[in-house]
Amino acid sequence: MTETKTFKAFVTTGDGEGQIVERAFDDLPTGEVTIKVHYSGVNFKDALALNAKTKVAKNYPIVPGIDLAGEVTSSEDSAFKPGDHVIVTSYELGVGHDGGYSEFARVPAKWVVPLPDGLSTREAMIIGxxxxxxxxxxxxxxxxxxxxxxxxxxxxxxxxxxxxxxxxxxxxxxxxxxxxxxxxxxxxxxxxxxxxxxxxxxxxxxxxxxxxxxxxxxxxxxxxxxxxxxxxxxxxxxxxxxxxxxxxxxxxxxxxxxxxxxxxxxxxxIDSGFCPMELRLNVWERAATDLKPDHLEEIATEINMDQLPKALKDISQSNVRGRILVKMG
Missing domain, CATH: 3.40.50.720 (NAD(P)-binding Rossmann-like Domain)
Known part of the structure; x- marks a missing residue:
């Protein structure tokens, strides 16, 4: 997959708001794996990260989004190659490291989970x-x-x-x-x-x-x-x-x-943020098989990046049902 010269990302400075900006690949954080993000999700923690007073995010400006799924475009780690479909959740994503509200992301390889058989990247982020x-x-x-x-x-x-x-x-x-x-x-x-x-x-x-x-x-x-x-x-x-x-x-x-x-x-x-990778892989495998919900589409509402401000406000006020899925690009 060919990387474009620039990409769009939703960025907050900690003032309670966020805006879509154009970024260059040099703006991506350090990490071994670069991913074209297909989908992210809206979580309560993402809404908290907009406001520096909550102390959820560790640095600003930052791209929120504590989960993402997409396709690897480049990797310095032999465990992943271009074209691989992957999931990234938890760790420092979206709070100490630019997260999923971006058309491209770069993350440490040790955070990356191969997409299990039985899940598409869309389904993975409905689960999120x-x-x-x-x-x-x-x-x-x-x-x-x-x-x-x-x-x-x-x-x-x-x-x-x-x-x-x-x-x-x-x-x-x-x-x-x-x-x-x-x-x-x-x-x-x-x-x-x-x-x-x-x-x-x-x-x-x-x-x-x-x-x-x-x-x-x-x-x-x-x-x-x-x-x-x-x-x-x-x-x-x-x-x-x-x-x-x-x-x-x-x-x-x-x-x-x-x-x-x-x-x-x-x-x-339940520590979903830093549970060991062996357990994380096991649970994602179950989420693709015996625990895969039969009602994913009923649970999901899909939006685009332009609709993020309203969605983040809604989840902060508990005005959300199920999962909000954010389509990137």
């Missing part, structure tokens, strides 16, 4: 960081002993990226799913993804959380944290597990040791 996080959550829960005989599995924040993917992935695996959301209008959407029961998010978190509550959940995928997580832990069944991957409901966790020492509940921290 959110879907990878959901897949890693399911993977860890199953490692902890969860089987389809264990019912029900709770998914919080179910209309968001991680939540939507988790519902669809768990449904494909044959689990009984209870989805929690504050958006009544999205109940049909969650039913279509495979949720058997849908509850209001207030039903997950009572006004007063007891150290031990009624045993309700065999397991849970929770991208919210905070008080909801505390309530989930105190309501998880004997020997159950909870996979937590976010803190949209807060970083504080007002919980006692009771669920852990009296019910043997496991709290699994």
């Amino acid at each position: 960081t959110a879907g990878f996080t959901a897949a890693l959550s399911v993977h860890r829960l199953e490692e902890s002993g969860l089987t389809t005989k264990d019912k029900p599995v709770l998914v919080t924040g179910a209309t968001g990226g991680v939540g939507s993917m988790a519902v669809s992935m768990l449904s494909k695996r044959g689990y009984s799913i209870t989805a929690s959301t504050g958006k009544k209008s999205e109940h049909p959407y969650l039913k279509a993804l495979g949720a058997e029961e849908i509850i209001n998010r207030e039903d997950v978190t009572p006004e007063k959380i007891k150290p031990l509550q009624e045993q309700r959940w065999a397991a849970a995928v929770d991208p919210t944290g905070g008080r909801p997580l505390a309530s989930i832990l105190s309501s998880t069944k004997q020997g159950g597990a909870v996979a937590v991957s976010g803190l949209t409901a807060g970083a504080d966790l007002p919980v006692t040791v009771m669920p852990f020492i009296l019910r043997g509940v496991d709290l699994l921290g």
Whole structure:
């Protein structure tokens, strides 16, 4: 593939905004692998990176976009060659190193995952960081002993990226799913993804959380944290597990040791950013096979680079359903 002399990228200076600029290849950061980006995604972290006050991005100006999929145009590492289709998520992408909101990207080879058979670059970015996080959550829960005989599995924040993917992935695996959301209008959407029961998010978190509550959940995928997580832990069944991957409901966790020492509940921290490459490859392989959602198109909304400002504002205000896919070029 022939590289053009310049390319377009969405750049922020940390002022809460971003703009599309023309860049030269000399502007690309250091790295062994240069990629023509086909798609990226819109994540909550990308919206935070627009504002220097959040301290999410480490330097400015920067190209946000914590995930990308595309085609290698050149490589100084023998593991990759021009024409290879690849995925890059996590690490410093989009926060300490120019990210996916660009027609071309250059990254360290150790960040690059070969696109698994069974996925196109478009499908890989519908899954994206959110879907990878959901897949890693399911993977860890199953490692902890969860089987389809264990019912029900709770998914919080179910209309968001991680939540939507988790519902669809768990449904494909044959689990009984209870989805929690504050958006009544999205109940049909969650039913279509495979949720058997849908509850209001207030039903997950009572006004007063007891150290031990009624045993309700065999397991849970929770991208919210905070008080909801505390309530989930105190309501998880004997020997159950909870996979937590976010803190949209807060970083504080007002919980006692009771669920852990009296019910043997496991709290699994999901680090999709820096999990080992061997595990990363395994989870992406599962995302292309037994965990590949059957409802990718229902989950995805596709936009172009010009529409990024609105999409980033929407996700910062929790006005997004599923995944927003950004087509580059």
